[in-house]
Amino acid sequence: xxxxxxxxxxxxxxxxxxxxxxxxxxxxxxxxxxxxxxxxxxxxxxxxxxxxxxxxxxxxxxxxxxxxxxxxxxxxxxxxxxxxxxxxxxxxxxxxxxxxxxxxxxxxxxxxxxxxxxxxxxxxxxxxxxxxxxxxxxxxxxxxxxxxxxxxxxxxxxxxxxxxxxxxxxxxxxxxxxxxxxxxxxxxxxxxxxxxxxxxxxxxxxxxxxxxxxxxxxxxxxxxxxxxxxxxxxxxxxxxxxxxxxxxxxxxxxxxxxxxxxxxxxxxxxxxxxxxxxxxxxxxxxxxxxxxxxxxxxxxxxxxxxxxxxxxxxxxxxxxxxxxxxxxxxxxxxxxxxxxxxxxxxxxxxxxxxxxxxxxxxxxxxxxxxxxxxxxxxxxxxxxxxxxxxxxxxxxxxxxxxxxxxxxxxxxxxxxxxxxxxxxxxxxxxxxxxxxxxxxxxxxxxxxxxxxxxxxxxxxxxxxxxxxxxxxxxxxxxxxxxxxxxxxxxxxxxxxxxxxxxxxxxxxxxxxxxxxxxxxxxxxxxxxxxxxxxxxxxxxxxxxxxx
Amino acid sequence: xxxxxxxxxxxxxxxxxxxxxxxxxxxxxxxxxxxxxxxxxxxxxxxxxxxxxxxxxxxxxxxxxxxxxxxxxxxxxxxxxxxxxxxxxxxxxxxxxxxxxxxxxxxxxxxxxxxxxxxxxxxxxxxxxxxxxxxxxxxxxxxxxxxxxxxxxxxxxxxxxxxxxxxxxxxxxxxxxxxxxxxxxxxxxxxxxxxxxxxxxxxxxxxxxxxxxxxxxxxxxxxxxxxxxxxxxxxxxxxxxxxxxxxxxxxxxxxxxxxxxxxxxxxxxxxxxxxxxxxxxxxxxxxxxxxxxxxxxxxxxxxxxxxxxxxxxxxxxxxxxxxxxxxxxxxxxxxxxxxxxxxxxxxxxxxxxxxxxxxxxxxxxxxxxxxxxxxxxxxxxxxxxxxxxxxxxxxxxxxx
Numbered sequence: 001x002x003x004x005x006x007x008x009x010x011x012x013x014x015x016x017x018x019x020x021x022x023x024x025x026x027x028x029x030x031x032x033x034x035x036x037x038x039x040x041x042x043x044x045x046x047x048x049x050x051x052x053x054x055x056x057x058x059x060x061x062x063x064x065x066x067x068x069x070x071x072x073x074x075x076x077x078x079x080x081x082x083x084x085x086x087x088x089x090x091x092x093x094x095x096x097x098x099x100x101x102x103x104x105x106x107x108x109x110x111x112x113x114x115x116x117x118x119x120x121x122x123x124x125x126x127x128x129x130x131x132x133x134x135x136x137x138x139x140x141x142x143x144x145x146x147x148x149x150x151x152x153x154x155x156x157x158x159x160x161x162x163x164x165x166x167x168x169x170x171x172x173x174x175x176x177x178x179x180x181x182x183x184x185x186x187x188x189x190x191x192x193x194x195x196x197x198x199x200x201x202x203x204x205x206x207x208x209x210x211x212x213x214x215x216x217x218x219x220x221x222x223x224x225x226x227x228x229x230x231x232x233x234x235x236x237x238x239x240x241x242x243x244x245x246x247x248x249x250x251x252x253x254x255x256x257x258x259x260x261x262x263x264x265x266x267x268x269x270x271x272x273x274x275x276x277x278x279x280x281x282x283x284x285x286x287x288x289x290x291x292x293x294x295x296x297x298x299x300x301x302x303x304x305x306x307x308x309x310x311x312x313x314x315x316x317x318x319x320x321x322x323x324x325x326x327x328x329x330x331x332x333x334x335x336x337x338x339x340x341x342x343x344x345x346x347x348x349x350x351x352x353x354x355x356x357x358x359x360x361x362x363x364x365x366x367x368x369x370x371x372x373x374x375x376x377x378x379x380x381x382x383x384x385x386x387x388x389x390x391x392x393x394x395x396x397x398x399x400x401x402x403x404x405x406x407x408x409x410x411x412x413x414x415x416x417x418x419x420x421x422x423x424x425x426x427x428x429x430x431x432x433x434x435x436x437x438x439x440x441x442x443x444x445x446x447x448x449x450x451x452x453x454x455x456x457x458x459x460x461x462x463x464x465x466x467x468x469x470x471x472x473x474x475x476x477x478x479x480x481x482x483x484x485x486x487x488x489x490x491x492x493x494x495x496x497x498x499x500x501x502x503x504x505x506x507x508x509x510x511x512x513x514x515x516x517x518x519x520x521x522x523x524x525x526x527x528x529x530x531x532x533x534x535x536x537x538x539x540x541x542x543x544x545x546x547x
Numbered sequence: 548x549x550x551x552x553x554x555x556x557x558x559x560x561x562x563x564x565x566x567x568x569x570x571x572x573x574x575x576x577x578x579x580x581x582x583x584x585x586x587x588x589x590x591x592x593x594x595x596x597x598x599x600x601x602x603x604x605x606x607x608x609x610x611x612x613x614x615x616x617x618x619x620x621x622x623x624x625x626x627x628x629x630x631x632x633x634x635x636x637x638x639x640x641x642x643x644x645x646x647x648x649x650x651x652x653x654x655x656x657x658x659x660x661x662x663x664x665x666x667x668x669x670x671x672x673x674x675x676x677x678x679x680x681x682x683x684x685x686x687x688x689x690x691x692x693x694x695x696x697x698x699x700x701x702x703x704x705x706x707x708x709x710x711x712x713x714x715x716x717x718x719x720x721x722x723x724x725x726x727x728x729x730x731x732x733x734x735x736x737x738x739x740x741x742x743x744x745x746x747x748x749x750x751x752x753x754x755x756x757x758x759x760x761x762x763x764x765x766x767x768x769x770x771x772x773x774x775x776x777x778x779x780x781x782x783x784x785x786x787x788x789x790x791x792x793x794x795x796x797x798x799x800x801x802x803x804x805x806x807x808x809x810x811x812x813x814x815x816x817x818x819x820x821x822x823x824x825x826x827x828x829x830x831x832x833x834x835x836x837x838x839x840x841x842x843x844x845x846x847x848x849x850x851x852x853x854x855x856x857x858x859x860x861x862x863x864x865x866x867x868x869x870x871x872x873x874x875x876x877x878x879x880x881x882x883x884x885x886x887x888x889x890x891x892x893x894x895x896x897x898x899x900x901x902x903x904x905x906x907x908x909x910x911x912x913x914x915x916x917x918x919x920x921x922x923x924x925x926x927x928x929x930x931x932x933x934x935x936x937x938x939x940x941x942x943x944x945x946x947x
Contacts, residue, residue, distance in 0.1 A: 078580075080580075080583050080584055081583075081584040082584075322840055323840075324836065324839075324840070343839070343840055346842075348842045351840060351841060351842045355840075356836075356837065356840060358833040358837070360833065363832045363833045363834065364832075364833035364834055364837060365834055366832075366834045366852055366855070366856065367856065368855035368856055368858075369855070377838075377841075378841060381841060381842075381843070382841075428837070432841070
């Protein structure tokens with residue numbers, strides 16, 4: 001049996017500033033029928049570009065300058081639009097990262113599902129509707145008969161991602177390209193999607209290219225793994241070989257990211273006053289309570305990680321502490337002194353003591369201000385420094401976050417990478433010289449290597465400045481590496497809290513257990529074992545509902 | 548009927564030509580992707596464009612005078628338009644070269660990445676500004692000076708009814724049109740500019756305020772704006788101007804000041820709507836939250852955090868609004884309550900000289916008289932929008 005897809009010496013260029021710059025420098029790959037290739041690398045490594053090129057497609061302003069993409073004997077680089085039209089959707093399908101953004105919100109899911117088979121003449125509409133329901137059932141979507149007749153906004157993100165996988169399967173393609181299909185999902189939802197993708201790919205013997213930046217995920221899905229770095233191929237090997245014996249330094253560094261761990265600190269001396277004390281907070285948006293009687297303390301120089309899925313009330317708790325959402329009941333104490341519930345009633349000094357770092361550095365930094373202005377503002381506002389003194393302090397802060405002041409002072413946020421932007425966000429918080437910083441999912445939008453750098457920086461700053469952190473995250477690997485204490489939240493309640501060491505050793509609360517066991521591990525057998533353990537029929541929503 | 552048949556034949560011919568064009572392209576380039584994947588619509592577009600160009604060249608070289616001896620006005624105006632276009636392009640090109648060579652490093656850099664349309668726009672705006680500021684010394688005659696002959700035609704050709712002393716002719720009571728055009732720049736453009744700026748100041752600051760504070764203030768302002776917008780703007784302006792003209796006499800304040808205020812308030816409702824909508828999208832950003840949590844005051848939030856990010860849509864609106872204000876002033880002047888004679892105003896000039904357009908078929912130069920003022924309005928409108936488009940492109944970082 002010959003190869004289904006052969007990419008030979010593929011060079012891709014992108015147009016910026018009136019010139020063509022290389023994006024992919026000579027990539028080659030082969031894929032047999034029914035084989036899954038994992039493609040992994042940081043953002044900007046060119047994973048998605050290669051994925052799209054495998055369909056003979058390039059984004060606007062991007063072109064294939066050299067090389068060939070041969071799918072079943074047809075070179076897609078030189079093929080005519082008519083030939084490609086006949087292949088795409090029918091024999092090659094694509095699953096995008098954000099299903100929510102890829103479905104057309106104006107049409108029902110099933111209507112979008114049947115479009116490809118009807119257009120390509122694979123089957124009639126009635127037939128493909130029935131087939132869609134069958135696929136939904138196989139992918140363990142709840143109410144398979146009914147769910148397709150809803151609009152995309154009426155189903156959850158994880159379900160939508162599975163519906164999109166079903167849509168890609170609608171013509172029973174020979175090749176599916178998955179572009180980070182689970183990156184935007186919670187760990188518990190991710191498992192369901194991973195399991196269904198793997199099952200359906202196996203069942204129909206479909207070849208797949210699985211693009212992700214999460215090593216543990218790719219270990220579950222792929223037969224072979226290819227590592228990319230800035231458009232260059234680093235190495236390619238069987239999954240097991242790659243995991244046990246990576247050859248290149250870059251690959252090894254990727255593998256080592258999760259090893260970052262801080263030493264355990266001695267327990268807090270009893271009777272010491274916590275920096276921040278959240279006391280029996282109940283908060284509501286409108287008339288719906290979203291937090292129920294939440295209490296926890298954060299002590300000086302400690303990191304408290306607040307963990308939970310989206311919608312569990314982690315960020316709401318942070319909004320209560322900052323005073324953006326005055327709680328309905330309960331109070332927030334800072335150094336033992338109760339703070340006014342609304343931030344508008346707090347003094348400048350009280351505001352200065354608690355700072356915040358945001359998840360999306362893109363929206364957290366004003367795009368029209370230079371880095372110097374962004375960091376300089378709190379320096380001037382709180383410390384009253386101006387002119388040369390302000391500049392000096394900003395330079396000092398830039399050095400603290402490991403950015404060269406002369407180079408970055410006059411840049412705009414858009415001229416920085418994601419990790420650098422996040423560092424500027426940290427510097428802005430530090431500029432106020434606070435005691436306490438809320439870190440809201442600060443690493444979840446970043447690549448693993450970059451995220452690790454941010455975590456190390458935060459840890460160092462804590463050690464030198466004695467800061468306290470409230471670390472909101474849904475990623476348990478992050479918790480493991482940085483937290484001293486953990487608070488687990490679900491549906492607005494604190495499910496469990498305590499020191500990290502006790503949290504990661506059994507016995508757990510049932511929900512903590514589900515969270516912990518859902519974090520993908522590097523072991524390629526992890527997913528199979530886990531599914532076996534949970535009972536294969538029990539994955540999906542049933543697992544969560546049974547809690 | 549035969550016109551319709553001709554139309555059908557031409558379309559059919561173009562369709563066939565488009566098909567052949569694509570076929571030929573495929574054969575000649577041995578199936579290059581550009582021709583291979585070309586849709587029929589695109590091929591038709593190319594052929595249609597080519598046909599239009601050929602027709603334009605053919606029409607340009609038609610004789611100026613028909614066989615019957617009457618001037619062929621269509622050809623004459625078409626030639627003027629083409630010549631004007633070419634001259635404008637060359638002027639814009641030269642201006643851009645000048646801008647690249649002269650000035651500070653920043654302006655040089657600006658000119659280097661500037662499209663031709665923007666440099667044309669800037670050139671026109673600069674010329675208008677100079678004209679408006681130095682109107683007194685540029686204009687050959689006084690603004691309301693009544694000279695000897697009335698209804699002198701443009702062109703300065705005595706045989707054709709012109710006079711070299713008045714290159715653009717005189718109006719029906721014998722005032723020099725060139726001088727009035729120059730003074731009109733000062734009146735019309737100056738007043739429209741001041742009015743637009745005022746409208747943006749009122750509407751913009753209230754809109755951002757409503758977006759930032761929300762709650763009852765937002766409700767109060769928005770509902771008041773709704774009420775104002777519910778009244779047809781021209782009729783409302785007319786009503787207020789009628790009231791104001793009584794006050795103007797009583798208080799001894801020029802009516803023009805009332806007009807500026809009235810149009811600014813009416814137009815500020817549109818600006819308010821835009822500023823509030825844009826502002827609402829910006830205030831939900833995390834950097835605004837960060838600034839609020841820092842304890843920043845309202846003016847810092849509005850002018851330092853929100854305004855720079857709202858610049859792009861506001862600029863686009865400024866270009867449009869400026870033109871609308873311009874036209875509103877012209878309309879009010881037309882109805883007799885705007886800029887009062889004997890002050891020169893382009894809107895009034897179009898109205899007063901309008902009847903001359905009827906002579907276009909016999910004496911093209913006569914028809915030019917009202918078109919000069921109209922052209923002055925059109926040119927500025929186009930120029931402002933070129934510049935605004937370019938600035939938008941730059942500030943929003945749009946590509947291609």
